[in-house]
Amino acid sequence: MKHKHKFLLLCIGLMLCLGLYACEEPKVLTADDLTSYAWETTAAATSTAVETETSVVEPSKPAQTSVVSAEPTTAPENTVAVDPTTAVAQTSTVIIEEPTTAPAEPQEIIPTEEINTLIAEADILAKGYFYDEAISFLQASELKEEYFTEKIAEYEAQKAALVKYEGKAYHVFFHSLIIDTDLAFDNKGHSADGYNMWMTTVSEFKAMLPLFLENDFVLYDITWMSEIVDGKVQAKDIYLPEGKKPLIISIDDVNYYDYMKSDGFAQRLDVDADGRVCTIVKGNDGKEQITYDGDVMPILDSFVEEHPEFSFRGAKGIVALTGYQGAFGYRITDPDDYSKEVMDGFKAKTVEVATALRESGWQIACHSYTHNQYWNTKAITMKQIKYDISRWQSYIAEYVGKTNIIITPFGVSFSEDDERMQYLISEGFTIFCPVAANMNTKFYDGYMYQERLNLDGLTMLRYPERISKYLFDPALVVDEARPPMEK
């Protein structure tokens, strides 16, 4: 009886194993300022005209849908092979009528559930291209390494299959997203035309993400694209799975300026109890609430969580800040308007948001302090640029951390030998991002130069070919709430 009982247990064990797997002075931004973004697009238009390349957006491939699951063959093979009846038959020279002692060894109970859980976690790491981390994670388990041999080999093969990427980098940018299109396009407050041209809506941004994913784009960190060798900035090799293309996303003016607050945008960024970056949004009742789809950052964070394969090793994007009206919606540069206690609170929040952003894969960039027109006209003098950048370093970098990325206001660029460019390099900026539709990347001794394409109403409605040429068909995403735009 005793033996039968054990044998039964073993059978159940086996079944389980197999079955379970199945500004001089900071300047108030006006409508004119927004309109002057037109410069960015004019410049972009010029550069498109010269373009002769005929590359087309690659045909869609189905999104990767590999589900976290354990292969039935992974673990148990070596450990459950002993069949008590066979064992008896093979070893018996004397017939034993009823073996009363258990056959040796085969009693190990395999912790199937634990193995599956660990493999599921490792699979998420590997899907996000953290291959070494996935392997170390399994190896660190107290369970026998042989359970994971096959999985580890799979991750090693995926890592070995990365290839050097030789194509272009794709850099697109947005401003803070329009949440409420009724408010944005009602022509009360700021003009509907300005928002229609330079802004993107939440629904559009959400619709773009699966298209990027289907078209084989993968988020890549701009700071991994260059390195300083012998004092010179040089291109750094990019390794991606075959067919994948690096995508850089930036968001300009993440300051939640006063003039936008009643026009259907978020009020500010915040960090929730779990350390996630969230948006604070005013509801119809006027009360503030926490949301996770009030701007690019939390939306992208959630999308990457659902699709780890969309982000190479946790890369997200770049948040570009001016100093005009503080940072992330906290007025840390307006000490005259608030008490010291309130200002201290703003500063603490700014640090908290910046830390949470960086920890979740975001970079922070300087977008000038003043965003003054003298940038737009390129009339900015050495004295003005020094004033502007030094204020950003003192009043913004102090709380959000130093950065080597500068995203110029109005998309302006300076030539390499311009003393203003040399000044920016001397301030530690080695990544320089203006605006131009072809998204070219070039290297100079002191900096990497990378053009960005604006994915806003103007490009989607007036120059859709700039998007369809490289990325996706913008007609698939345009928000119906947009007013018509004259061509």
Ligand SMILES: [Zn+2]
């Ligand atoms: Zn700007």
